[in-house]
Amino acid sequence: MQQQAQQDDYTRRLKRLDCCAVSDALDKLGLPGTVTGLPQRSGSQRIAGRAVTVKLVEAKAHAVALAAAPATNGAPRHLGTTAVEFAGPGDVIVVEQRTGLDAGSWGGILSLGASLRGIEGVIADGPVRDIDEARQYEFPVFARALTAFTARNRVAEAGTNVPVNVGSVSVQPGDYVIADNSAVIFIAAQEIERVLAAAEQIAGKEAAMAKKLLNGVPIAQVMGADYEYMLENHG
Template identity: 65%
Template sequence: MAAQDDLDPVRRLSRLDCCAVSDAMDKLGIAGVASGLEQRSTTRRIAGRVVTYKLVPAAEAPARDGPPRHLGTTAVEAARPGEVIVVEQRTGIEAGSWGGILSLGAKLRQVAGVVVDGPVRDIDEARTYDFPVYCRSLTARTARSRVAEAFTNEPVRIGDVTVHPGDYVLADASGVAFIRAGDVARVLDAAEAISGREAAMARALMAGRPISEVMGADYEHMLR
């Protein structure tokens, strides 16, 4: 019987890189890779289930009863250890959609990291906390009076990808891959096979085989 860790999608995903997962998704005809979300605060790869929130211009924020809640706090409190918070901030307004106190709060809840399609502030604090942040850009501008939260844990748009709560995400320095929960098993199987074949190619190079031979027809046709 396989060890439980070998069956856990997040553990399996964390052993892969984004390029292998992207290749697997290409092979299977599945969209889900976003580019331009840079690794800003650590060099660590992150993988996990997704918790989402979306920001809109402050004037468009829905009315809410009760005391005010700062953007992102609902997602941080909803996230379980190992999950990844994914944020849509596509308003065109230069305003932070994540900041230092949120990084600390998420770190204390053992959130794996945050991926933001938009600007992030207080990146030096995230570096101090060793909290992984992937984002489109950096800013010092506050969200206050500029942007506000529209909702938490509903679908968001990241690059060209629609991301749902409970999807899986893998992020590293090459890119970010989002995988629907219903697709994760076959994507992982394909990505692990690709990664294994590439590891064998590396061993062949180290053993002295010519690179033109190693990266021949088998490599070119790997995704067929």
């Protein structure tokens, strides 16, 4: 219970920051995690939470793998539905669809289902479809591209809550995520405390600088040596 409360506190602290401050903190600490080129396609709010991951692969390759595997009982599941059922408030679904195929990695019914469960949003390294529906639900979706092409017979789900890649970043289930109109950022769970501490310090310094500007201090003075060396790690 205490660990869960601490995790929730991390998410609350992350939501008070923006991606630029968190990216600066990663730079200061020499850590990877910032991904650009995934614009917000629906919703207007910044999102933050824990990653629930989905890995998609080319359907033909997946069919070959299934044919070689032992038979399993039960009807096939649509991609993304396992993640939606697993996730809830405080979770962000992160989808890898890097097959190169123009095929939706996320769609309108999934957006509605995720919205009803209180999921924070979706980040897709690949195309998504039905974006007008996501906008109608005001459900945040960040995606590499938009498409009308269905996933059927094109891509299939290889796994839920498995390691995925987004941009140049490897994402593990349970890693922390923050996304806004500047970037999408992933923070390894074991690094969250020191990244938050550095980002909060940076955000505090920038707030103080803004206050000085509003009080009439010249901008060259405000953005002097302290700002230029702000990301240096002095231990």
